[in-house]
Amino acid sequence: MLRVLHTSDWHIGRTLYSKRRYEEFSAFLDWLLLLINEQRIDVLLISGDVFDTTTPSNKALELYYSFLSAAANSCCRKIVVIGGNHDSATSLDAPKELLKALNISVVGAARDSLAEEVIPVRNNSGELELVICAVPFLRERDLRSVEAGESIAEKERKLLAGLQYHYNGVVKIARELAAGTVPVLVMGHLFTASAFSSGGDSERELYVGTLAHVDISDLPADVAYYALGHLHRKQCVGGKEYIRYSGSPIPLSFSEASQQKVVLCLEFMGDNEVKVAEVAVPVFQRLQSVRGNLGEILKIISGLKAENESVWIEVEYTGSDICTELKDEVETAVAGSCVEVCRIRNNLRQELSLMQDTDTGIIELGDLDKMSVFRLCLQEREIGAEQAIELEKLYTEVLYEMREHVTEE
Numbered sequence: 001m002l003r004v005l006h007t008s009d010w011h012i013g014r015t016l017y018s019k020r021r022y023e024e025f026s027a028f029l030d031w032l033l034l035l036i037n038e039q040r041i042d043v044l045l046i047s048g049d050v051f052d053t054t055t056p057s058n059k060a061l062e063l064y065y066s067f068l069s070a071a072a073n074s075c076c077r078k079i080v081v082i083g084g085n086h087d088s089a090t091s092l093d094a095p096k097e098l099l100k101a102l103n104i105s106v107v108g109a110a111r112d113s114l115a116e117e118v119i120p121v122r123n124n125s126g127e128l129e130l131v132i133c134a135v136p137f138l139r140e141r142d143l144r145s146v147e148a149g150e151s152i153a154e155k156e157r158k159l160l161a162g163l164q165y166h167y168n169g170v171v172k173i174a175r176e177l178a179a180g181t182v183p184v185l186v187m188g189h190l191f192t193a194s195a196f197s198s199g200g201d202s203e204r205e206l207y208v209g210t211l212a213h214v215d216i217s218d219l220p221a222d223v224a225y226y227a228l229g230h231l232h233r234k235q236c237v238g239g240k241e242y243i244r245y246s247g248s249p250i251p252l253s254f255s256e257a258s259q260q261k262v263v264l265c266l267e268f269m270g271d272n273e274v275k276v277a278e279v280a281v282p283v284f285q286r287l288q289s290v291r292g293n294l295g296e297i298l299k300i301i302s303g304l305k306a307e308n309e310s311v312w313i314e315v316e317y318t319g320s321d322i323c324t325e326l327k328d329e330v331e332t333a334v335a336g337s338c339v340e341v342c343r344i345r346n347n348l349r350q351e352l353s354l355m356q357d358t359d360t361g362i363i364e365l366g367d368l369d370k371m372s373v374f375r376l377c378l379q380e381r382e383i384g385a386e387q388a389i390e391l392e393k394l395y396t397e398v399l400y401e402m403r404e405h406v407t408e409e
Contacts, residue, residue, distance in 0.1 A: 002121075002129050003040060004185070006264040007032070008047035008229030009248040011086065013060035015052075016253070016287075017342040019312065022059055027284040028249050029067040032263070035279060036076050039265055043121055043130065044076050047229030047246070048084025048137055048189030050092065072102035078121050083108035083136040084189045084229055107134040110142040114169045120177060128182050130268065131174045137189040137230075138163055152393065163190075164218055171220040183224035183272045190214055191230055194238045216243060224272045227264075234262050234278065241276060249281045254314040254342075257287035286311040293319030294326065298333050305337040315344045371395070 012025050036044065051060055071079060081104065083089045092108030099106055105119045121130040143162030144155070167188070174184045193215045216238045219226070226243040233256070234247035246264045251257045261281040268274050290300045290313050297315055304311055313334075317326050327344050334341055374395050378388045 002042050002268040004043040004045060004130070004227075004266040004268065005036065005039070005041045006045050006047065006225075006227040006244065006246045006266060007249060008045075008189070008227075008246050009049040009084070009232055009252075010046065011049055011052040011248060011252055012063055013052045013056045014252055016312065017314075019340075019342060021250075021285065022063065024250055024284040025060075025063055028281065029063060031282060031284075032249075033067065033070055033074065035263070036071060036074050039279075041076050041265070043078045043080070043132075044071060045132075045185075045187055045227045046079070046081045047187050047227050048082050049086045049229060050081060050084070051087055053086060054088035054091070056091075068099065068102065068104055072104060077103060077124075078119075079104040080119055080132055080134050080187065081106045081108075082134050082187050082189060082229075085137045085139075087137075089136065105132075105134065107136050109136055110138055110166065114166070115173050117170050118174045118177060128178070130182055131178045131184050133167075133170045133174045133184065133186040135167060135170055135186065135188045138166060142166070160214070160218065163214060168220055171223065175222075183268055183274065185225045185227060186220070186223050187227045187229075188219075189229045192216055192228070192237045192243075216240065224268070225266060225274050225276075232256055233259060234264075242274060244276065250284060251287050254287055254289045257289060287314075288312075289314045289316060291316045291318055293317070293321070294323050294329060297326075298329065301330070301333045301339060304339050305334070308338055310338045310340075312340050312342050314342055317344075317346045 010025070010028075014021060035041070050064060056064075068079065079102075081092070083092045087108065089109030092106060096106040096108070107117055107119075111117050117134050117136075119132040119134050120128055121132060123129050140159065143166070144158040150158075167186070171184065171186060174186075178184050191214065224242065226237070228237070228243070228245045231245045232248040232252060233245065235245050237243040237245070244264060247259070247261060248256070249261050249263060251259065251261065262278040263281060265277045265279050266274050267277075286309060288304070288311055290297055290304075292300065294317070297317065301313070304313070315326075315330050317323055323329075323346065326346055330341060330344055371392070374392065375388075378391060383391065
């Protein structure tokens with residue numbers, strides 16, 4: 001029996017409204033190492049977004065490499081890491097030859113030779129036990145050539161065709177190696193059409209057109225398991241038990257605070273049969289959203305203070321009366337306690353600001369995401385609904401290409 005641990009979207013180095021979270025990441029990695037030894041894990045999968053940015057801090061790098069070193073000296077015989085859209089593929093790949101000596105395979109970027117994305121897993125006797133297709137996040141340049149004058153629909157068609165070609169090619173090579181005697185597992189970092197995101201700002205809208213809606217029917221069938229990354233909520237895709245997102249191991253935003261975070265333990269029983277078990281990840285730093293009118297907010301804070309437990313809160317005022325003293329009241333209420341305020345949002349103030357003339361009113365841009373600001377611009381210019389949809393798509397494409405440019409640098 002082969003035991004495989006499916007994880008993804010660690011986002012080491014992520015902050016929460018200026019609060020650094022290295023203690024949480026360190027605690028998670030310590031816990032993960034204990035789990036690997038307790039569960040006698042043979043193979044560890046990290047399905048993309050190891051880091052939160054393409055330029056991780058020295059502390060983030062230290063946590064990552066310290067963990068890999070410790071895990072490589074545990075019972076775990078193989079570690080496979082693929083790049084995600086947040087990762088710098090070049091930086092992730094840089095030490096790949098050195099890491100091979102520790103039985104760690106890294107595929108940060110798509111390879112020119114698809115065979116390099118096929119990773120065999122062998123037991124101590126050298127017998128083949130599993131074949132892994134390690135497909136990283138596929139960027140636009142990996143999937144299509146640019147042609148002048150092409151329409152958005154044509155571009156989307158080429159992107160999907162390129163993605164299908166890549167996955168089909170890698171899986172074909174893997175099947176030939178497996179020869180029908182061992183299971184094939186596919187790692188990927190993408191957004192499938194029937195999956196659900198966490199909402200909020202925890203998953204950036206960086207996909208364009210069809211890339212944001214890859215149907216599972218577009219991916220190769222007859223695979224034992226898909227170990228996917230990119231979405232932060234644990235889930236099966238299309239009701240299929242063998243196509244799963246493990247989700248992020250810690251809440252990366254307040255929108256994820258109520259989710260039970262997990263890692264997925266796979267047991268390959270033979271004949272491509274795989275048993276999947278969720279292992280709950282402990283809460284290393286409690287997060288809580290506090291919503292209501294001023295009285296309700298202060299009551300909730302009072303209850304949290306009485307628990308005498310470290311908790312970071314996001315305060316959202318939803319009352320119908322203007323509350324100019326909200327910030328002062330909240331800060332006074334949490335003073336000297338274990339409750340720390342990460343953000344205060346006054347919805348009524350924002351709504352009133354947006355209703356005012358932009359020449360005289362104040363819009364709190366910090367409360368708006370990029371798309372909301374863009375939509376306000378369209379509204380200000382009285383752009384029609386049909387044209388607005390096309391402009392929003394083009395704007396999303398610009399954001400994507402800007403992200404690609406930063407990654408390439």
